[in-house]
Amino acid sequence: xxxxxxxxxxxxxxxxxxxxxSAPAQQPAADPCxxxxxxxxxxxxxxxxxxxxxxxxxxxxxxxxxxxxxxxxDSLIAACPNVAEAYREKAIPYLKNGDYARAFPLEDRAxxxxxxxxxxxRAFLKCxxxxxxxxxxxxxxxxxxxxxGGYEMDHTYWFYRGLCHLELGQxxxxxxxxxxxxxxxxxxxxxxxxxxxxxxxxxxxELERRRYPQAEALLTACLRIYSSFPDAHYYLALALRQRGxxxxxxxxxxxxxxxLQKGYGLNEDNVYYANYPHQITRYEVEQALQPxx
Amino acid sequence: xxxxxxxxxxxxxPALGQRVTTPQGEYMDTxxxxxxxxxxxxxxxxxVKLKYPRSSATLRAExxxxxxxxxxxxxxxxxxxxxxxxxxxxxPLPRTQVLQTDAAYxxxxxxxxxxxxxYAFVGTLREWPRAKRPGSGExxxxxxxxxxxxxxxxxxxxxx
Numbered sequence: 457x458x459x460x461x462x463x464x465x466x467x468x469x470x471x472x473x474x475x476x477x478s479a480p481a482q483q484p485a486a487d488p489c490x491x492x493x494x495x496x497x498x499x500x501x502x503x504x505x506x507x508x509x510x511x512x513x514x515x516x517x518x519x520x521x522x523x524x525x526x527x528x529x530d531s532l533i534a535a536c537p538n539v540a541e542a543y544r545e546k547a548i549p550y551l552k553n554g555d556y557a558r559a560f561p562l563e564d565r566a567x568x569x570x571x572x573x574x575x576x577x578r579a580f581l582k583c584x585x586x587x588x589x590x591x592x593x594x595x596x597x598x599x600x601x602x603x604x605g606g607y608e609m610d611h612t613y614w615f616y617r618g619l620c621h622l623e624l625g626q627x628x629x630x631x632x633x634x635x636x637x638x639x640x641x642x643x644x645x646x647x648x649x650x651x652x653x654x655x656x657x658x659x660x661x662e663l664e665r666r667r668y669p670q671a672e673a674l675l676t677a678c679l680r681i682y683s684s685f686p687d688a689h690y691y692l693a694l695a696l697r698q699r700g701x702x703x704x705x706x707x708x709x710x711x712x713x714x715x716l717q718k719g720y721g722l723n724e725d726n727v728y729y730a731n732y733p734h735q736i737t738r739y740e741v742e743q744a745l746q747p748x749x
Numbered sequence: 750x751x752x753x754x755x756x757x758x759x760x761x762x763p764a765l766g767q768r769v770t771t772p773q774g775e776y777m778d779t780x781x782x783x784x785x786x787x788x789x790x791x792x793x794x795x796x797v798k799l800k801y802p803r804s805s806a807t808l809r810a811e812x813x814x815x816x817x818x819x820x821x822x823x824x825x826x827x828x829x830x831x832x833x834x835x836x837x838x839x840x841p842l843p844r845t846q847v848l849q850t851d852a853a854y855x856x857x858x859x860x861x862x863x864x865x866x867x868y869a870f871v872g873t874l875r876e877w878p879r880a881k882r883p884g885s886g887e888x889x890x891x892x893x894x895x896x897x898x899x900x901x902x903x904x905x906x907x908x909x
Binding site: 554 | 793802806807830892896905906
């Protein structure tokens, strides 16, 4: 019922706009109402006004754990069931609060409605929030087809694909994906330094591949950019230990401990919601500092 | 039902999941027991920037070892999530919601024994950090969650 009323409202809005701008009868070709793109723009303007009303000036004033968040999202869905953003926003509290059965059908709906804008986001959620690495890879591959060279949460799709392969133990593919991430960041200029988290994960992959000198070089390069990064110190310590450099290894474990004590850590926006792959805590550092039995 | 026994010592045994279904969801324990020293504020763990102080890899290995030691063999893939409040002194409160999905995020149910064993494992986690309200520094309760990703009955990841 509500939907029907709003469809009528939308139609009236379109008709009014068309009447206001209609061209003289002798120039029918100039009539914007005959133009499909113009019709679409009216729908877009109407939808945008609802997004502003219900999300930007509505739900987002309260925060996603307030009951009004969902009410505003549902209002937008009732008015315009095809606005992907409404489903994506509605999913946020469920996702962050561990209710995946409610979160992911909403994310799926957002992907169906607007795959270009939402496929990579769902892939990111699977990679970082639910550790569904195989599912994330499927989505990232699709996202790359839809928006080649795209970014999600500050990183290329290749970055996340590297993390997924790493966690699945597909180390060659992880190394190749992260190299594609570096290439995308550098854009042909090899003097440009990659993101420190790319260097970090490249180092971890090399460590897992037991290519310790390469791991050491990459983690050292990472620490040149972010010198207090505890996780990089920790994995560098493991690489050095494998090469018999016990004193240097211990030094980096102590730096990892000091960094964690000062509040440093893996620097990503979503790290408060979910641990990133291979992220460590003080416990792992203390375990590594224990003398070998 | 469990509320009738609130405060009873039996309910603090972590392995005794009661698995009560209420209109609000499924619970391992519905006992509401509050610490009078703690204000009744319940932000989520991320609002106070706290998670259990172990890496996901360490928790996965510990959970898997715990299940192995109990000798169970399980099947099924998906997620089992426990949500509960950690009080302002770092103690988990007994009321615990359990949420389960299959690997495609559809509502599902794993073998009750597996759920109870994982709940028992969560009960072994005794180092929950204490939360302070940003700004005032006042000690507060917070809502924590521990989610197990399972593949063919094996714990392959622990979230968040």
